[in-house]
Amino acid sequence: MIFEVTMREESEVWDVIVIGGGPAGSTVARYVAEGGKRVLVLDGRDPIGSPLQCGELVPTNDEMRKLCPNVPDIDDLLQTPKEAISRRTSEMHIVPPSGKPLRYPFEGLMLNRVLHDEWLVNLASSKGAVYITGARVESVEEEIVTLRDGREFKARVIVGAGGHNDPLRRDHWTESSLKIPIKFVLMEGQFGDAVELHFGSMAPGGYAWVFPKDNGANIGLGIQNKFARGVSLNSLADEFISKYEGDVTFRGAGSLPMSGTIKHFVKDNHLLVGDSAGMVLPSNGAGITIAMVGGRIAGQVIVSHLENGTSLHEYEKEWRLQMGAVMRNSKLSFKIGSWIMRLPDWILNLAFNPLTKPFVWRFVTCRKPFFIF
Numbered sequence: 001m002i003f004e005v006t007m008r009e010e011s012e013v014w015d016v017i018v019i020g021g022g023p024a025g026s027t028v029a030r031y032v033a034e035g036g037k038r039v040l041v042l043d044g045r046d047p048i049g050s051p052l053q054c055g056e057l058v059p060t061n062d063e064m065r066k067l068c069p070n071v072p073d074i075d076d077l078l079q080t081p082k083e084a085i086s087r088r089t090s091e092m093h094i095v096p097p098s099g100k101p102l103r104y105p106f107e108g109l110m111l112n113r114v115l116h117d118e119w120l121v122n123l124a125s126s127k128g129a130v131y132i133t134g135a136r137v138e139s140v141e142e143e144i145v146t147l148r149d150g151r152e153f154k155a156r157v158i159v160g161a162g163g164h165n166d167p168l169r170r171d172h173w174t175e176s177s178l179k180i181p182i183k184f185v186l187m188e189g190q191f192g193d194a195v196e197l198h199f200g201s202m203a204p205g206g207y208a209w210v211f212p213k214d215n216g217a218n219i220g221l222g223i224q225n226k227f228a229r230g231v232s233l234n235s236l237a238d239e240f241i242s243k244y245e246g247d248v249t250f251r252g253a254g255s256l257p258m259s260g261t262i263k264h265f266v267k268d269n270h271l272l273v274g275d276s277a278g279m280v281l282p283s284n285g286a287g288i289t290i291a292m293v294g295g296r297i298a299g300q301v302i303v304s305h306l307e308n309g310t311s312l313h314e315y316e317k318e319w320r321l322q323m324g325a326v327m328r329n330s331k332l333s334f335k336i337g338s339w340i341m342r343l344p345d346w347i348l349n350l351a352f353n354p355l356t357k358p359f360v361w362r363f364v365t366c367r368k369p370f371f372i373f
């Protein structure tokens, strides 16, 4: 449900404007609206969520409780509806270049991501959030948000949830993030039950994935260009995807921030959330649910700020309480992993073995990579 904004609403001062109605932005909007505040979401796409730019894998709520033990009330935050779930998976395979996987129990949900994001929009709308789609934000200055078509909107608090190219982050933050370019396809066919992450020279500095869906799979690959020795993402992706047989029904590409959260998410009345703040766990690429964790904290703190004058910096403090340790471990795992993954394939094949199996899992699930630090 997308509300049309009237002339009167265009000239009013909103409590909150959110740039971007993805998982981060729609979650902020939901909690701000639940807190009784007037929130406007501006998104450049129409409809929001299309075209697909995702591997579509999220952990179940039970897995999220293990992954992020300090995040409260996960069932309220993550209410994935049945129609947005393409398949449930029960195992994760970590696959070295030899192709011989290490197998782990892992309950995942393969989404229909487009439906998932539409559902989040509908949820926030049902609480009272107002959306304008096809509204590309050009710039933000203090309380004014200007669209590419010249329209201006005003709010007391402005949230940048525009993903890895968010205009608020671009214009008002200097810190940079490492971005990993990604190519992926949807392929028809049967691909078993396990989600697979592949590591080695097929995806320098990154990883490839095969995530089975209801009828087919989401298959993709992301790399760090500096490790690719001049080989292009296109040729690496083509080579990996060509190992699988099936009709390709969709081709997509995107970019993922992989250096973890930036130092500060708040400046004056401006906040960043989701990919724009680097809220992706670099050791496993999880961004959807993590953006929603950030979105809920931001939304709740904004309501409290507007009602009682609570400092917006409480958002950063609460984020650190809920996600600080997980993000720290994930960043460290990614740094160590990036170094290990530069080793020749034959060493990686030796390194992924039954003895190292528990350590590999600690890396992927953002726990301290070694028991002592």
Ligand SMILES: Cc1cc2nc3c(=O)[nH]c(=O)nc-3n(C[C@H](O)[C@H](O)[C@H](O)COP(=O)(O)OP(=O)(O)OC[C@H]3O[C@@H](n4cnc5c(N)ncnc54)[C@H](O)[C@@H]3O)c2cc1C
Residues within 6 Å of the ligand: 019, 020, 021, 022, 023, 024, 025, 042, 043, 044, 045, 048, 049, 053, 054, 055, 056, 057, 058, 135, 136, 137, 138, 161, 162, 163, 164, 165, 166, 167, 182, 183, 184, 253, 254, 255, 256, 273, 274, 275, 276, 279, 280, 285, 286, 287, 288, 289, 291
């Ligand atoms: C190829 C790929 C595969 C991925 N696979 C997975 C996966 O399997 N599992 C997982 O958990 N995560 C995955 N991720 C990461 C995940 O998609 C992101 O972390 C997540 O979408 C972050 O949500 P967000 O709301 O911050 O940003 P986004 O989902 O990117 O939403 C940003 C929104 O802002 C809008 N926007 C952007 N700029 C403007 C502007 N100037 N004006 C107005 N609107 C604007 C966009 O239209 C968009 O709707 C993947 C990412 C990519 C690129």
